[in-house]
Amino acid sequence: MSESKENVVLIGAKPVMNYVVACITLFNSGLDEITIKARGRAISRAVDCVELLGRAFVKNLTVKDIKIGTEEIERFEGGKTNVSTIDIVIGKGDETSNE
Amino acid sequence: MSESKENVVLIGAKPVMNYVVACITLFNSGLDEITIKARGRAISRAVDCVELLGRAFVKNLTVKDIKIGTEEIERFEGGKTNVSTIDIVIGKGDETSNE
Numbered sequence: 001m002s003e004s005k006e007n008v009v010l011i012g013a014k015p016v017m018n019y020v021v022a023c024i025t026l027f028n029s030g031l032d033e034i035t036i037k038a039r040g041r042a043i044s045r046a047v048d049c050v051e052l053l054g055r056a057f058v059k060n061l062t063v064k065d066i067k068i069g070t071e072e073i074e075r076f077e078g079g080k081t082n083v084s085t086i087d088i089v090i091g092k093g094d095e096t097s098n099e
Numbered sequence: 100m101s102e103s104k105e106n107v108v109l110i111g112a113k114p115v116m117n118y119v120v121a122c123i124t125l126f127n128s129g130l131d132e133i134t135i136k137a138r139g140r141a142i143s144r145a146v147d148c149v150e151l152l153g154r155a156f157v158k159n160l161t162v163k164d165i166k167i168g169t170e171e172i173e174r175f176e177g178g179k180t181n182v183s184t185i186d187i188v189i190g191k192g193d194e195t196s197n198e
Contacts, residue, residue, distance in 0.1 A: 044139060044183065047183040063167065084150045
């Protein structure tokens with residue numbers, strides 16, 4: 001639930017631009033790789049975030065890895081339910097290969 | 100818009116089980132590989148479909164490839180808008196490597 005790692009952006013129910021700005025901030029802080037995580041219905045927003053980022057904000061954005069999975073969640077009323085997850089690893093590719 | 104290829108399941112707004120059944124039918128017809136496509140909010144349903152399929156119906160389901168992208172769509176009121184897409188290629192792995 002918490003963003004334990006520094007290079008992880010957890011997608012929730014806020015507007016997609018919030019997460020795009022979070023990613024830009026992380027890239028500008030010097031990170032070259034970010035993992036975008038989402039669960040359930042936020043999965044489509046995670047894809048929106050990556051696409052918007054690559055289309056409008058970060059040149060040479062590369063999608064390094066996409067993983068899907070399932071998490072088991074305990075319901076308040078007891079019992080368990082499954083929710084789908086997605087992890088998208090993106091990187092800021094350099095135009096020059098010298099660095 | 101149309102499911103032009105035989106091994107493509109296009110995820111829409113119907114319940115996820117409809118698409119799971121469609122995938123099972125395709126696998127049972129002899130196909131070893133299916134591409135699941137979705138756009139916009141249906142993306143999370145596409146992931147649900149793959150996860151449910153692998154968890155409950157198809158043994159040794161393998162996710163061979165996941166691609167995300169953007170499609171430009173013409174609005175009825177004029178102008179264009181972008182929508183995110185996902186393509187998930189799944190395969191029915193064999194337990195034995197003899198065949």
